[in-house]
Amino acid sequence: MKKGILINIAKALLLARWRQTLVAAIGVTFSITMFVTLLGFMNGLNDLLDGLILNRTPHIKLYNDIKPNANQPIKNAAAYKEKYHFIQSIKSDANKQAIYNSQAIMNSLKKDERVVGFTQKLTAQVFFINGTTDITGVLNGVNAPEEIKLFHFNDYVVAGNAADLEKESNTIILGKSLAEKLLVNLGDVIQLSTARGDRFQLKVVGYFQSGLKDIDMVQSFASIHTVQKIMNKPNSFVTELDVKLKDINLSIPTAKEYAQLYQTDAEDIQTANAQFETGSSVRSIISYAVGITLLIVAGFGIYNILNMMIFEKMDSIAILKATGFSGKDVKSIFMYIAMSIGFFGGLAGLLFGFILSSIIDQIPFVTAALPTVKTFPINYSIIFYIIGISFSLITTYFAGWFPARKASKIDPVVIIRGK
Amino acid sequence: MSQKILEAKNITKYFEDPVKVQVLNDINFSINKGEFVSLTGKSGCGKSTLLYVLSTMDTDYEGSIYIDQDEMPKNDEGYLAKIRNEKIGFVFQFHYLLNEFDVLNNVMLPGLKLNKYSKEKIEHRAYEKLKLLGIEHLALKKANQLSGGEKQRVAIARALINDPHIIMGDEPTGNLDKKNSDLVFDIFKKLAHEYNQTLLIVTHDPSFADRTDRIIKMEDGKIIS
Numbered sequence: 001m002k003k004g005i006l007i008n009i010a011k012a013l014l015l016a017r018w019r020q021t022l023v024a025a026i027g028v029t030f031s032i033t034m035f036v037t038l039l040g041f042m043n044g045l046n047d048l049l050d051g052l053i054l055n056r057t058p059h060i061k062l063y064n065d066i067k068p069n070a071n072q073p074i075k076n077a078a079a080y081k082e083k084y085h086f087i088q089s090i091k092s093d094a095n096k097q098a099i100y101n102s103q104a105i106m107n108s109l110k111k112d113e114r115v116v117g118f119t120q121k122l123t124a125q126v127f128f129i130n131g132t133t134d135i136t137g138v139l140n141g142v143n144a145p146e147e148i149k150l151f152h153f154n155d156y157v158v159a160g161n162a163a164d165l166e167k168e169s170n171t172i173i174l175g176k177s178l179a180e181k182l183l184v185n186l187g188d189v190i191q192l193s194t195a196r197g198d199r200f201q202l203k204v205v206g207y208f209q210s211g212l213k214d215i216d217m218v219q220s221f222a223s224i225h226t227v228q229k230i231m232n233k234p235n236s237f238v239t240e241l242d243v244k245l246k247d248i249n250l251s252i253p254t255a256k257e258y259a260q261l262y263q264t265d266a267e268d269i270q271t272a273n274a275q276f277e278t279g280s281s282v283r284s285i286i287s288y289a290v291g292i293t294l295l296i297v298a299g300f301g302i303y304n305i306l307n308m309m310i311f312e313k314m315d316s317i318a319i320l321k322a323t324g325f326s327g328k329d330v331k332s333i334f335m336y337i338a339m340s341i342g343f344f345g346g347l348a349g350l351l352f353g354f355i356l357s358s359i360i361d362q363i364p365f366v367t368a369a370l371p372t373v374k375t376f377p378i379n380y381s382i383i384f385y386i387i388g389i390s391f392s393l394i395t396t397y398f399a400g401w402f403p404a405r406k407a408s409k410i411d412p413v414v415i416i417r418g419k
Numbered sequence: 420m421s422q423k424i425l426e427a428k429n430i431t432k433y434f435e436d437p438v439k440v441q442v443l444n445d446i447n448f449s450i451n452k453g454e455f456v457s458l459t460g461k462s463g464c465g466k467s468t469l470l471y472v473l474s475t476m477d478t479d480y481e482g483s484i485y486i487d488q489d490e491m492p493k494n495d496e497g498y499l500a501k502i503r504n505e506k507i508g509f510v511f512q513f514h515y516l517l518n519e520f521d522v523l524n525n526v527m528l529p530g531l532k533l534n535k536y537s538k539e540k541i542e543h544r545a546y547e548k549l550k551l552l553g554i555e556h557l558a559l560k561k562a563n564q565l566s567g568g569e570k571q572r573v574a575i576a577r578a579l580i581n582d583p584h585i586i587m588g589d590e591p592t593g594n595l596d597k598k599n600s601d602l603v604f605d606i607f608k609k610l611a612h613e614y615n616q617t618l619l620i621v622t623h624d625p626s627f628a629d630r631t632d633r634i635i636k637m638e639d640g641k642i643i644s
């Protein structure tokens with residue numbers, strides 16, 4: 001009841017100056033609209049770029065780097081211990097690229113609780129025969145169904161079907177730029193030759209587009225068995241195991257552990273793509289900074305209007321005080337005014353922000369780099385809306401607090417005498 | 420019978436601005452229930468200042484004030500606001516009404532603040548007060564649509580809404596013509612004599628003062644009779 005009367009007075013004062021109130025509320029609405037839209041858009045972009053790299057990058061990559069034997073015989077010669085060694089007699093061996101005992105590692109990964117799944121991979125250097133010239137390329141042997149499931153392989157196969165690699169033997173998916181260079185269409189048969197000179201014929205069942213032209217110029221995919229056959233290697237021969245974890249944040253320690261356990265090189269996604277995290281957080285910071293700046297400007301608008309209102313309503317404030325309203329009551333009245341501007345302005349801002357986001361979401365955004373994206377990406381997370389309304393309430397609270405305190409301190413005697 | 424409603428003891432007040440001047444000098448008096456008292460004196464002798472002190476709005480003074488035998492604290496703003504709401508009705512020279520509200524709501528406002536009765540009861544009481552002052556037909560008009568005399572009567576109705584111990588007025592007729600002045604005077608007189616309402620009214624108008632029960636005369640911050 002007592003609150004009710006203060007709210008009624010606040011309402012009456014608001015309505016008496018509804019034009020100014022509206023302007024103040026529009027300021028809040030505008031900044032919250034921009035805030036919500038900007039955050040939604042920036043985070044949409046973040047998700048997109050994360051997806052571009054993070055979704056198809058294994059959380060941990062187990063492989064063997066080609067490197068010389070660390071334990072060169074000359075090191076064992078005590079006479080040259082302190083000298084610089086020019087002679088490195090044991091050279092790197094390409095066979096060492098294979099992951100040793102891959103079957104045992106895979107069995108152990110299958111049992112690992114932290115692992116969502118993994119795929120085997122086998123990479124071979126090949127030449128695509130194109131009339132009289134050969135084009136160098138990389139042929140990846142993959143397990144297509146697993147690759148689709150874990151690393152969204154299908155998203156990047158723009159023509160044909162990735163699953164066909166397993167269904168039909170001797171099939172290949174070419175990078176789109178590579179296919180254009182080779183002048184081949186779906187269903188055509190291409191010839192390729194291995195580094196050792198063996199020739200094979202493979203049928204093109206799809207094009208692959210990663211969005212990165214350098215990759216699309218050289219990469220191609222075939223089933224792992226096809227590649228093992230081409231390379232003349234046994235069934236257990238794999239050069240890479242790509243592991244997807246349940247929690248991406250565990251990739252660094254888990255990678256270290258695997259490197260120890262399996263005696264392979266292990267690269268984790270966080271170390272490999274640290275710059276992406278930075279880009280994402282910079283975009284978030286920019287959107288928060290712009291949103292908060294707009295809100296502060298809107299806050300000054302509210303501050304001004306309340307000050308003006310208090311200046312105009314001195315008489316009313318004096319009367320309220322003379323008839324028994326305390327300074328606290330007067331302060332509450334002006335806080336109600338400020339908070340209702342913040343609340344309703346903010347609410348309208350959320351609505352307009354949602355509408356504006358939806359509009360941006362409809363704008364076509366077609367780029368060769370992102371085959372799965374047709375319109376600008378928007379993230380509609382409820383979190384941004386909660387942050388938006390909280391920010392508007394907090395800003396208006398502070399914008400209202402100082403004028404309200406000033407109003408509560410008005411001495412009615414001074415006003416009544418002043419007449 | 421002679422119950423003291425308002426008592427001032429050794430009230431002294433200085434203004435510091437620009438040099439220290441004494442405005443009120445050891446003022447002592449009391450007012451009994453149902454008395455209709457006028458406070459007169461030359462311009463600048465300190466009448467308004469005294470009234471603001473007595474009304475608890477001005478707490479910067481020395482001495483003590485008792486309302487209904489309770490001493491008024493000087494530093495409890497919330498408590499003094501409550502006292503003003505419940506026990507004092509104030510009528511100003513310039514009829515301060517809230518222009519955002521209609522007449523009825525202006526009258527009801529201190530009642531709603533006091534929150535002693537239900538809203539319906541307060542509205543009913545407000546109508547009674549308006550009727551008493553002969554302006555119930557204006558109840559739904561906006562405050563700024565009234566004439567000066569009408570406004571002053573609304574202000575009196577508002578002062579009455581919580582059945583205060585005392586009504587204080589600072590030249591409530593100062594801005595009115597003879598006819599409206601007489602009207603307001605008659606209302607005060609009726610309140611005092613028929614409803615046993617205590618009134619303390621500052622006035623410049625000798626004909627007004629002469630018709631009250633008792634005149635307190637001030638000169639240079641002192642009471643002389």
Ligand SMILES: Nc1ncnc2c1ncn2[C@@H]1O[C@H](COP(=O)(O)OP(=O)(O)OP(=O)(O)O)[C@@H](O)[C@H]1O
Pocket residue numbers: 434435436437442460461462463464465466467468469
């Ligand atoms: N805020 C102030 N600061 C300094 N001096 C003041 C202040 N207010 C009033 N005075 C002085 O105090 C004295 C008393 O003023 P007050 O208003 O009480 O007189 P008054 O008796 O009501 O006069 P009037 O009949 O003209 O209304 C005056 O001399 C006035 O100039």
Ligand SMILES: [Mg+2]
Pocket residue numbers: 466467468
């Ligand atoms: Mg005066």
